Amino acid sequence: MKKIISLAISLLAALSINAQQKPNVIFILTDDLGYGDLSCYGATKLSTPNLDKLAKQGIQFSNAHATSATCTPSRYAIMTGQYPWRKSGTEILPGDAALIIPTDKPTLPKVFKQAGYNTGIVGKWHLGIGDAVEKNWNGELKPGPNETGFDYSFIFPATADRVPTVFLENHRIVALDPADPIQVDYVNKVDNDPTGLEHPELLKMKSSPGQGHNNTIVNGIGRIGYMSGGHQARWTDEEMPLTFLSKAKDFIEVNQKNPFFLFYTLTEPHVPRMPSTMFKDKSGLGYRGDAILQLDWSVGEIMKELKLLGLDKNTIIVFSSDNGPVLDDGYVDGAVTRLNGHTPWGPLRGGKYSVFEAGTRVPFIVSWPETIKPAVSPALVSQIDLLASFSKMLNILPEGIPNDSENTIDVLLGKSDKGREYLVEQGFTDNLAIIQGNWKYIEPKEGPKMNELVNIELGYDKQPQLYNLSTDIGETNNLAKKYPKKVKELKAKLEEIKKGSK
């Protein structure tokens, strides 16, 4: 008997050592950060020392992608490993949308959970909450992040410019006074809360003409959508980074003894950009630049925390952005007038909403000190592959991982530089492109050339477009007429991918 007990104890000890050896993973996802927004990616008008340091100690990818040029579809792909254009209802969601992530399929956090990790999300969600649009915001709100694989969640439901402007911790709104219940409506005004449209004099930041953002005013900023009540629970934009950072640090601290996966989804530099006082006017580029300094600072604070707890060596940090950059996305905040020569899109064409490269080619850094050999990698990688890749790393092979998600773990960890063979990019909902090797083919599609509101080329064209990205990264020279065979080949490949999915 004694022997059996001691055997059991040593087995348990071995298991727990094993568990401790598994690296923690923190995926830091920013919102609308462009390919050219960081100094390690060539920005000269602002400096991002913490991300530069992360890039220096890890692998900095130059050809890494979000699947889509807007937030909801891009995050849908990260969570499910499936191209979002395969499923309707994955376009930019309003703040009262129902959950769009299936609760009975594999997800990125579920992979970690299955491997014994504690999982958490802190930050922006934007994938819907509850079973329906109509819901009682004052009770338990589910299904949501916790039902898709996160043990812990501290989020806001949609975007910083959409109501409800409150935080949810697990299933409930934080600091909600039952005597002042919240109501949310995206069609009609509810109650008497002032709107930006009726009371522009109450605004501390004007909304851009023609872009909406003039419904309920919260913290002096007009939002998309109407809400009433919940006054104590409403956030103050200026303290958002501190709140998220503190919750992220708490999660790390509480879970320091067991492997954890933290999805830290920062809201910067998405609109409304309202940096905290310590960053206001620091960049000289207006609030958008300040918001970038602020996100860089948050990353630095996380790195410091890991060091303090002795977790820095055994924590993988993945850093990226959900889609490309935009200047005026709804508020008059100086992003255009104070740009000062900064190029958020780097050498790329387009931006957020666009099927051109700046829409989906984003900063992407993977760091794992002392395990990953620092490098710059030109390999083609995508956020959609994190699901299959971490599954492979953890030896978890859940059934039903969509084959859109490919295992590229060796590339992500620097053991190989052979990235994906091809990748599909999604612009503003229905326009798709495929990259294979140096070639990029944008399928012909009717649609507006420009999103005039934000002054970004969307990439729609009735004619097929073909670019050679190795010599023309700015997609200026359409070679479709010159290489009809290539066009045919890539068109066929794209059609094949469109058809084939689990």
Ligand code: NG6
């Ligand atoms: C757009 C909003 C924009 C932003 C975006 C979502 C208008 C005119 N523009 O519809 O301000 O909120 O949605 O951004 O309403 S994302 O990064 O979450 O996809």
Ligand code: CA
């Ligand atoms: Ca975004």
